[in-house]
Amino acid sequence: MPIKVALVDDHNLFRSGIKSLIKHFKEYEIILEASNGDEFIKKITSGEKPEVLLLDLSMPVMDGVSTAKWLHTFEPGIKTVILSMAEDEKTVLTLLKLGIKGYLLKDSEPEEFKAALDTVAAGKYYYPQFVTEHMMKQLQKPEAEVASTKTELNQRELEFLKYIATELTYKEIADEMSVSVRTIDNYRDSLFEKLQVKSRVGLALYAVKNNLA
Known part of the structure; x- marks a missing residue:
């Protein structure tokens, strides 16, 4: 059975690119998308839950940090990978404390994206090089x-x-x-x-x- 993945990002074009990329990975399947944390929470509360979450940081309504805080309290079993261009130290520290499993810059190569996905899906951690x-x-x-x-x-x-x-x-x-x-x-x-x-x-x-x- 493919590993269930959720994608939460407010940019449709970016989501489309990630979806196209993941289609080449037979081990994974995107089961839901959302444009912000609030929409994502509503979907998993009333429906199927993912095993891995690809989460943007900067979103309207409910951003990535707020979503990670909610997950830390209510759904700690969901393995969260942050996809962002931000390297802000305070934000990264906060996310580490909230138990995120991975952090990947959006300009990463497809090979690194796949490596991060595989690592986190296996229950391990994938953090940026400087960490x-x-x-x-x-x-x-x-x-x-x-x-x-x-x-x-x-x-x-x-x-x-x-x-x-x-x-x-x-x-x-x-x-x-x-x-x-x-x-x-x-x-x-x-x-x-x-x-x-x-x-x-x-x-x-x-x-x-x-x-x-």
């Missing part, structure tokens, strides 16, 4: 090196890391820590250098792995 690179870097660090790095962080940097994996903006983190946004920027830049990462996602992955968040 997986940070993740692997942290996982491959020897425990002694991790411990050594932690001892080099001061108390305020460790406190900052507690907030970094949340949805708080840098300004909101500054308010929580009762410091200026400039001070928060200094903490961030210092941690980038000490931990050898280049983004908020990298800091968040380090914090989670080392039980700091």
Whole structure:
């Protein structure tokens, strides 16, 4: 039996292109389409549920993040792959916390699209390269090196890391820590250098792995 796929995107032309592509994959079958999250939820509430969901982020009425939040609560068994041109770190962090299984840029090659689909359908994760690179870097660090790095962080940097994996903006983190946004920027830049990462996602992955968040 083909794996059931749903496609949610507000651009008809893009949906048509994805449908045409998936027709060449005999393992998959698109069972429903929707132009926003609200329409998608109504369809699966009253009808057949997909195994894999291809979800756009920027849509009217109900966007991808709101849809992912709903799925996280009510339909966590649906494997969600985000299809987007956005690489915004805060958005990606939010989606990771909501349990998305995959993230793919819309300008990806068909071969990469198929690889992502196969990986997620098999119950595994398919994340963009910049996320997986940070993740692997942290996982491959020897425990002694991790411990050594932690001892080099001061108390305020460790406190900052507690907030970094949340949805708080840098300004909101500054308010929580009762410091200026400039001070928060200094903490961030210092941690980038000490931990050898280049983004908020990298800091968040380090914090989670080392039980700091």
